[in-house]
Amino acid sequence: MARKPNTVLRRGWTTGACATAAASAAYEALLTGAFPDPVAIALPGGEFPSFPLALKELAAGCARAGVLKDAGDDPDVTHGALVIAELRHGAPGSGVVFRAGPGVGTVTLPGLDLAVGAPAITTGPRAMIAAALASRHPTPDVDVTLSIPGGETLAAKTMNARLGIVGGLSILGTTGIVVPYSCSAWIASIERGVDVARAAGIAHIAAATGRGSEAAVQRLYGLPEIALIDMGDFAGGLLKYLRRHPVPRLTVAGGIGKLAKLAEGHLDLHSSRSRIAGADLARRLERCAAPADAVAAARATESVGAALAALDAPWAGTLTRSIVDDARKVAQDRAGPAVDVDIAAFDRAGTLLAHAKA
Numbered sequence: 001m002a003r004k005p006n007t008v009l010r011r012g013w014t015t016g017a018c019a020t021a022a023a024s025a026a027y028e029a030l031l032t033g034a035f036p037d038p039v040a041i042a043l044p045g046g047e048f049p050s051f052p053l054a055l056k057e058l059a060a061g062c063a064r065a066g067v068l069k070d071a072g073d074d075p076d077v078t079h080g081a082l083v084i085a086e087l088r089h090g091a092p093g094s095g096v097v098f099r100a101g102p103g104v105g106t107v108t109l110p111g112l113d114l115a116v117g118a119p120a121i122t123t124g125p126r127a128m129i130a131a132a133l134a135s136r137h138p139t140p141d142v143d144v145t146l147s148i149p150g151g152e153t154l155a156a157k158t159m160n161a162r163l164g165i166v167g168g169l170s171i172l173g174t175t176g177i178v179v180p181y182s183c184s185a186w187i188a189s190i191e192r193g194v195d196v197a198r199a200a201g202i203a204h205i206a207a208a209t210g211r212g213s214e215a216a217v218q219r220l221y222g223l224p225e226i227a228l229i230d231m232g233d234f235a236g237g238l239l240k241y242l243r244r245h246p247v248p249r250l251t252v253a254g255g256i257g258k259l260a261k262l263a264e265g266h267l268d269l270h271s272s273r274s275r276i277a278g279a280d281l282a283r284r285l286e287r288c289a290a291p292a293d294a295v296a297a298a299r300a301t302e303s304v305g306a307a308l309a310a311l312d313a314p315w316a317g318t319l320t321r322s323i324v325d326d327a328r329k330v331a332q333d334r335a336g337p338a339v340d341v342d343i344a345a346f347d348r349a350g351t352l353l354a355h356a357k358a
Contacts, residue, residue, distance in 0.1 A: 012072030013051070014173025015083055016125030017043065019146050021051035022085035024132040025065040029058050030087050031136065035065060041132055043176040044124075054082055062088050074178045076185070077157045078169060081148050085129075090141040096130045097143045103151020104171060109164025109226070111199030112192060120160070120170040121146060128176060146171055159189045159230055163196050187237035193229045194238075194245055200226055205247050207231035207238050209254030209269060216350035217253035233258075236267025239334035246338035252331055253344045256320055256353060257304040263326035267334070281307045281319065288318050320345065320354045328356040 025039040035058070038050040055066030064086045071079035090097055100106055100119030107114045113123050133140040148154070151168035155161070160170060172185070190207075197205050206221065207229040208214035214228055231238050235252070242250060252262070257276070258269045266274035282299035294315040301307040304323070308316045328343040335341050342357040 010072040012070050012074055012178035014176050014178055015078055015171045016173030017176035018067040018069045018083040019125055019171050020128040020132050022065045022067045022083055023129045023144055025053055026063040026085045026087040027133050027136055029063040045175055071178050077154050084147045086145040088143045090143045092141055094141045099145040101145045101147025103148035103168040104146050105160055105165040105168040108166050109196050111196035120165045122172050124174040125171045163192050187234055190238050191241045197226055202227045204249040205229055206251040206253055209258045213253040213346045216346040217251055217344055233269040235262055242339050243336040249340045251342050251344055256345045259327045259345050260304045260323045262330055263323045265330055276304055284322055288322055290315055324354040324356040
């Protein structure tokens, strides 16, 4: 996930907020025959944003409204997606019933906060929609079907399938607001991946910094898809969550450059948040009792890859093993004693460079 420089960035709205606005407008039309446009909703934090409608359709006993998702300056795959709510009167006493329309997924694995077979509309948006409908009628009995045209295609770019959500996207959001580059959605996906693996009884999970290292660690251990966590740069988010929700064994897999950052205690491994300089590597080699020429060669470089290329093979191997050993110590300390952590470093071809175990 790319990040922009530290400038003022525009916030956006979650799919849950867009679904709430669409459902609120459709319900108003179902009751009165007229769509409010724009439509205002209340967010859990006390804000009252307004949303223009991109779709308005009214038929006998049915109203449909749609809102285009604006994710602000966040790199969200659902930016620009049309979130549609179709509302029909429900049976007396049925309350608000949620259904998944085209492009919205269905839960197929335990471990999420939704039952297997339920539409992938999480508890935050359900509560926001129910509150919005109740503000227009104290005891609404209504069927709410949410859909996102093209959602199944967009879902292929997310971690939904690994979480057991099939057929489309999830309707997400706790606050209704997308904070640009906060990366909260990615960390939430990491946490849900751990939840699903735990619920399935998986005793060994692997978290990787990228797709290449993920494929390599899966081959190394023969792990099922459900055991794989797309950690990206967010080592800290994963390890913090595992400390509170442990699994017996964790393998952290990545390239040596990312793992060097973890070895130095950095828990956000993105290049804009943490860097390893030649001086860091030189100090590491000094601790390994490397000769002066090897230390000087490392100090003159600007990256781990450049340092390894500049060193003779034995000292390149020593540096690699030192990085992986210290990365394991940092990860183990953060994950806590209930999780047995090992670290696997791979090159771009998927070859195992070094492996540190307890």
